[in-house]
Amino acid sequence: MTLAAQTRRADGILFDKDGTLFDFHATWSVWAHGVISDLGQNDTALMQRIADAADYDLAQRRFRPTSPIIACTNREAAECLARALPLRAVEEIETYLTRTAALASLAPAVPLAPYLEGLALAGLRLGVMTNDTEQGARAHLDAAGVAEHFHFIAGFDSGHGAKPSPAPLLAFASAMALDPARIVMVGDSAHDLIAGRAAGMQTIGVLTGPAQEADLAPLADAVLPDIGHIPGWLGA
Structure with a gap:
């Protein structure tokens, strides 16, 4: 030694x-805004419901410090978003998050x-x-x-x-x-x-x-x- x-x-x-x-914010808050827009199909009310489920500030385009998404697993994140998307299976959302996160622009x-x-x-x-x-x-x-x-x-x-x-x-x-x-x-x-x-x-x-x-x-x-x-x- x-x-x-x-x-x-x-x-x-x-x-x-x-x-x-x-x-975190330069990478994942930016990514999350795209996810919310995509899953919400640019429907303002639906986007807001998804953002609320994720504790994400749409106006500031940032996760709040209290967001459950910050430290959770990919599965838990999917379960969180599914509360605002009752017509979509958790497994489908999880696969979507995995695929898009792998392509996120990293900072x-x-x-x-x-x-x-x-x-x-x-x-x-x-x-x-x-x-x-x-x-x-x-x-x-x-x-x-x-x-x-x-x-x-x-x-x-x-x-x-x-x-x-x-x-x-x-x-x-x-x-x-x-x-x-x-x-x-x-x-x-x-x-x-x-x-x-x-x-x-x-x-x-x-x-x-x-x-x-x-x-x-x-x-x-x-x-x-x-x-x-x-x-x-x-x-x-």
Whole structure:
């Protein structure tokens, strides 16, 4: 083990995806407006009902911080929207969300390729755990040109469970043969940080999602503007 590895705070980082690796509003609030317009067939009243079900502000074109869509699984998002679309099957909506989300225009929180290369050069093991599907996660990371930088990629459907359960986080620790206490869970929502604490990991909140610092601080060892500030905090 190098001196740098001995002195830094962790040996692995597990990232949430949406709102963490990718800026939430620049990516998903924009995508959601298109989804609502499409599913609502440009019917103003129906669009408003869908937006209300998703707790989405149509005028501002942004998810509200209280939206259940922010941290839920793709299936749960479909069930949420189905309340405004009683004539459409949940399975149909889920398939639609999966397909369109895979094509969403992504806005990385920082230039990801050089950032992840730097973390790897410091000897850190890197993973992604999202409540999106694993297929969706891999599609997004491939589109951003960074999938190969991660040693572990999991979604809610990968067989480990979904956040806020600690199980998928502990699956990363096991796969990397790391002590959970030497891993940092990084996310933009309470779900991420609750899961990290329950797994016995260090936790970092980032402000590239809908949550405010006051929402994340009670659950985090640090709250940072974005993931670009993590190497300094780690001492990596």
